[in-house]
Amino acid sequence: MSRPTIAAVFVAFLLTSSGAKPDSKNKKPKQVVPAIECDMRAGKINLPEFIVKCPANCSETKEKVYGTGVFASISSICNAAIHSGAITNSGGKVIVMKMAGQAIYKGSFANGVRSLSLPNRRESFSVSVGKPKKGVIYPSTLVFVPLKPTAVTKGDHKDRFYTTVSPMTEPSTTAAPPTTSHVTTPITTAPPITTSATPRTTVHEAGSSHPYFSSVARQSQSAQGKGPTPAFRGSSVYANRFSPRTYTGVHRPETMIRRQPHVSSASVFSRIQPQSERKQHTVQSNPTFARRDWAHPAYARPDGSSGTRRPTDSSHSVSNTGNKWSRMSTGDPAVLDPRPDNTGNEHWLHNFEQYHCKVDIAFLMDGSWSIGKRRFKIQKDFLVEVSQVINVGVAGAMMGIIQYGDDPVTEFSLKQFSSSKDLKPAISKIVQKGGLSNVGKALSYINKHFFSDANGNRGGAPNVAVVLVDGWPTDKVEEASRLARESGINIFFVTIEGPDENEKQNVVETNFVEKAVCRTNGFFSLPITSWFALRKEVQSLVKRVCDTDRLVCSKTCLNANDIAFVIDGSSSVGTGNFRTVLQFVANVTQEFEISDTDTRVGIVQYTYEQRLEFAFGQHNNKADLLNAIKRINYWSGGTSTGAAITYAADQLFSKSKPNKRKIMIVITDGRSYDDVRAPALAVHRKGVIAYSIGIAWAAQDELKYIATDPDREHSFFVDEFDNLYKYVTKIIHNICNEFNSQPRN
Numbered sequence: 001m002s003r004p005t006i007a008a009v010f011v012a013f014l015l016t017s018s019g020a021k022p023d024s025k026n027k028k029p030k031q032v033v034p035a036i037e038c039d040m041r042a043g044k045i046n047l048p049e050f051i052v053k054c055p056a057n058c059s060e061t062k063e064k065v066y067g068t069g070v071f072a073s074i075s076s077i078c079n080a081a082i083h084s085g086a087i088t089n090s091g092g093k094v095i096v097m098k099m100a101g102q103a104i105y106k107g108s109f110a111n112g113v114r115s116l117s118l119p120n121r122r123e124s125f126s127v128s129v130g131k132p133k134k135g136v137i138y139p140s141t142l143v144f145v146p147l148k149p150t151a152v153t154k155g156d157h158k159d160r161f162y163t164t165v166s167p168m169t170e171p172s173t174t175a176a177p178p179t180t181s182h183v184t185t186p187i188t189t190a191p192p193i194t195t196s197a198t199p200r201t202t203v204h205e206a207g208s209s210h211p212y213f214s215s216v217a218r219q220s221q222s223a224q225g226k227g228p229t230p231a232f233r234g235s236s237v238y239a240n241r242f243s244p245r246t247y248t249g250v251h252r253p254e255t256m257i258r259r260q261p262h263v264s265s266a267s268v269f270s271r272i273q274p275q276s277e278r279k280q281h282t283v284q285s286n287p288t289f290a291r292r293d294w295a296h297p298a299y300a301r302p303d304g305s306s307g308t309r310r311p312t313d314s315s316h317s318v319s320n321t322g323n324k325w326s327r328m329s330t331g332d333p334a335v336l337d338p339r340p341d342n343t344g345n346e347h348w349l350h351n352f353e354q355y356h357c358k359v360d361i362a363f364l365m366d367g368s369w370s371i372g373k374r375r376f377k378i379q380k381d382f383l384v385e386v387s388q389v390i391n392v393g394v395a396g397a398m399m400g401i402i403q404y405g406d407d408p409v410t411e412f413s414l415k416q417f418s419s420s421k422d423l424k425p426a427i428s429k430i431v432q433k434g435g436l437s438n439v440g441k442a443l444s445y446i447n448k449h450f451f452s453d454a455n456g457n458r459g460g461a462p463n464v465a466v467v468l469v470d471g472w473p474t475d476k477v478e479e480a481s482r483l484a485r486e487s488g489i490n491i492f493f494v495t496i497e498g499p500d501e502n503e504k505q506n507v508v509e510t511n512f513v514e515k516a517v518c519r520t521n522g523f524f525s526l527p528i529t530s531w532f533a534l535r536k537e538v539q540s541l542v543k544r545v546c547d548t549d550r551l552v553c554s555k556t557c558l559n560a561n562d563i564a565f566v567i568d569g570s571s572s573v574g575t576g577n578f579r580t581v582l583q584f585v586a587n588v589t590q591e592f593e594i595s596d597t598d599t600r601v602g603i604v605q606y607t608y609e610q611r612l613e614f615a616f617g618q619h620n621n622k623a624d625l626l627n628a629i630k631r632i633n634y635w636s637g638g639t640s641t642g643a644a645i646t647y648a649a650d651q652l653f654s655k656s657k658p659n660k661r662k663i664m665i666v667i668t669d670g671r672s673y674d675d676v677r678a679p680a681l682a683v684h685r686k687g688v689i690a691y692s693i694g695i696a697w698a699a700q701d702e703l704k705y706i707a708t709d710p711d712r713e714h715s716f717f718v719d720e721f722d723n724l725y726k727y728v729t730k731i732i733h734n735i736c737n738e739f740n741s742q743p744r745n
Contacts, residue, residue: 031132032140033093036077039063039448042096042125043073046145049097051130051138054078056091059112062452064487066118067105073098073123074483075115081127083113093130095138098123103733106591117558117591118486119736354391357546360398360414360457361390361464362450364442367403367433371470375531376432379468382534387423389542394418397546398456401427404442405435410449415456439473443480443516447487460597462554464545466492467516470531472499476509481516490553491517494526494541496534518553548597549659557739558591559598562616562660564652566644568668569605569635572697577721578634581667584724586629588665591732594622600660601625602652606644607637608673612651641672641702645679653688662688663735666706669721671699680706689738690714691731695721 033051038058054077063076071080081087081094089112102124107117132138363386365379383401390397398418401411411430417423446465451457465484472495481491493513504510517524526541528534544550565585569578585603592599596617603613613632619625648664656662664683683690692706694717707714713734716727 029137031137033130033138034140034142036142038076038078040077041074042071042077042080042098043123044145045096046143047098047139049095049138050142051093051095051132052077052142053093053130054081054087054091057089058082058091059089063448065113065115066107066121067102067124068108068110068115070099070102070105070124070126071115072102072105072118072121073125074121074486075125077125077127079113080115080125083108083110083115084127085111086127086129095128095130095132096125097128098125100124104729104736117556117593119557119740354389355542355546356391356396357548358396358458358461359464359545359548359551360451360461361400361466361545362414362446363399363401364408364439364446364465364467365401365403365411365430366437366468366470367405367435368437368470368474369405369434370437371432373432375470378531378534380427380430382468382538384424384427385535385538386542387427388420389538390420390546392417392420392423398458398461399423400450400455401430402442402446402450403430403433404438404445405433406438407435408438408442408445409433410455413450413455414458436474437469437471438475439467439469439516440475440477440480443467443477443484443491447480447484447489451487451489460595462548462551462597463487463489464492464551465489466494466541466545468494468496470496472507473512474508477512478509478515485518485553488554488556490524490551492524492526492541492544493517494528494534494537496528496531498527518551523550549657552659555659556593557736559593559595560659560661560739561592561599561663561735562653562656563589563592563599563601563663563665564616564648565601565603566641566648566664566666567603567605568639568641568670569611569637570607570639570670571636572639572670573634573636575634577669577695580721580724582629582632584667584728586626587725587728588731589625589629590622591728594620594625596620600657602648603629603632604644604648604651605632605635606640606647607635608640608643609637610644610647611635612647616652616655639668639670639672640674641666641668641706642674642676642679645676645683645706649679649683649686649688653683653686661739662686663691664688665691665693665731667693667695668698669695670697672702676702677705684708689735691734692716693718693724693727695719695724 031051033053035053035055038055038061040052058076058078059082061076061079063079065075065079065083066072067075067080069084071083077094077096078087078091081092082089086092086094101120101122103120105115105118105121105124107115109115363383365383367376371379387399390399392399398414400414400416402408403411412426417426443465449455451463453459457463484491493516495513498513499507509515513525513527514520523544526537526544528537567581567585573581589601592601594601600616601619602616605611605613614628619628645664645666653662653664680690688708690706690708692703692715694700694703694715696719698717700715700717703715703717704711716730718724718726
């Protein structure tokens with residue numbers, strides 16, 4: 001064999017050896033990182049430990065974070081990661097580890113994110129930089145906490161359950177471990193939505209663009225087995241929700257979605273026919289769906305039959321002489337009402353008393369198709385009158401409006417109009433959106449997006465949301481309301497023509513008002529029997545909204561107190577120990593939200609005599625308050641604790657606001673020269689919650705007399721001043737526990 005031939009064979013052997021593929025079984029699986037949105041909360045994901053990727057600019061969304069280092073499970077994962085320094089506002093990978101709930105979560109400001117304080121929660125989590133340890137592979141699919149089964153509309157299923165979250169990288173083409181397989185995880189028991197090549201059933205050709213007919217088409221398709229039954233008012237999901245109730249009086253002139261289940265296309269079309277034709281058809285074809293009657297003695301039944309009926313829109317309008325129904329076959333909502341429009345603002349406005357109060361208020365107006373054109377106009381007129389009575393302005397109330405149907409839409413924000421005069425034409429121009437009555441979705445929307453600095457939320461004014469709802473919601477409101485209340489939003493419900501006893505079986509969520517409002521004592525709920533009685537409640541509603549002392553949803557254990565520190569300045573304390581006591585007072589104060597409308601602090605120092613160092617409201621921000629504490633001078637003298645308690649009651653608690661929880665913290669290092677029992681009993685009877693902290697030579701029997709029962713939760717003893725710091729967390733915890741144990745009613 002020649003030398004060139006041998007060389008060629010050798011080169012070919014080397015190429016063959018170097019081209020051999022490694023065993024694919026030995027290739028390491030690639031970590032797939034699911035992407036999430038800024039509003040994703042850790043509590044929504046049903047995994048003990050997982051990795052996710054956050055998008056950029058989450059801190060600008062103002063999604064709420066509770067805690068520092070360890071966060072409550074209702075916190076935004078991405079903003080918690082920014083707060084802790086695991087990522088920047090540019091986004092990135094984060095490892096989340098679940099853990100047990102904490103007794104209290106302390107708020108702080110870090111990395112451009114303000115976290116809030118919160119009492120105990122069932123579950124917590126921590127975040128770390130998204131770099132898995134060697135050999136650790138996290139799930140590539142997020143498993144979400146299941147929700148209770150709920151009906152979904154065909155076009156709305158993406159809002160109802162989560163599937164796999166989009167990964168950052170494509171999975172490897174090689175065999176992957178079972179843990180990284182992508183499995184769709186729905187969180188409802190609704191049947192899967194399928195796509196069919198069969199064209200949708202035609203309900204009504206002319207005017208099919210009208211949302212009403214589109215909805216009926218979807219229902220017709222569902223009835224034929226093309227998909228899940230839509231959550232539509234009047235469909236079989238809400239059995240008989242808006243079915244016609246038989247009565248022989250004059251019927252509503254609007255197109256109405258108050259219809260019986262599985263109504264045919266012919267009867268659907270008949271519901272927008274002239275009044276005389278529709279009346280006869282409805283009475284004959286629906287004898288079993290009786291509409292409850294409403295007493296209204298001023299309007300006799302036109303057919304002369306006995307009994308009362310609910311007054312209709314037409315009974316409040318002028319004669320219909322000369323009016324004709326035009327373009328009825330088009331389904332155009334603009335021409336469904338044949339009556340002249342005499343419900344203008346001039347008909348509504350009266351010489352009502354004006355109210356001046358500083359609140360940020362959002363009205364959630366019902367824009368669903370069930371309400372009809374005329375009642376939607378009545379709703380707008382009601383809001384116009386409210387805007388005139390509440391005296392909108394930068395120094396008073398600021399008002400915004402959200403219209404809800406299938407989805408909520410901000411008509412205008414809090415900062416858009418700064419006077420009642422400007423609001424009037426803006427409200428009049430609002431156009432009805434249509435759709436369902438998804439109140440729960442609207443409440444989630446205002447909690448996440450509406451009450452923000454960008455929309456004009458002033459911070460120092462209570463946040464109020466007034467929900468106007470026709471009948472009842474088509475989704476659940478309890479969870480969304482709870483989260484909104486926890487954010488400090490005071491929720492009022494105005495229900496017009498709510499369900500009677502026979503209709504309650506059709507309501508999606510029983511007792512929905514009680515589950516939604518801030519208190520169940522009737523202050524936050526306003527049931528109205530008829531749309532035509534709505535205008536009579538303007539004064540009542542505005543008076544409640546402006547009663548800021550009773551807006552309890554914006555109150556938490558950290559912002560609803562008047563706290564009086566009663567400090568022993570006797571000779572036995574000494575200058576150094578007195579500075580330690582002041583540091584303890586500052587550490588406790590640091591945990592509260594300080595302002596004239598939030599927690600206020602006053603301090604009394606005593607010996608044989610008493611001295612008011614400063615009163616409630618004298619220092620209305622935290623920095624000033626902490627500086628004032630630092631400047632207190634040690635007095636020196638005897639020890640008359642009983643007289644000091646009486647002095648604090650007279651000088652501080654007598655000037656306490658009625659909506660504040662009155663808390664007294666007595667700190668002493670010795671036995672009192674006077675009796676403490678009678679003064680302590682007197683303040684207890686006035687509703688003051690008393691804590692006693694004894695140091696060194698303090699008499700423990702006196703500490704128990706001073707403290708509110710049970711004294712084991714309100715009385716503490718330390719052997720030396722340097723151990724005072726150990727009780728800061730305990731006192732805050734007990735104050736919050738007592739606050740949160742108060743019944744909602």
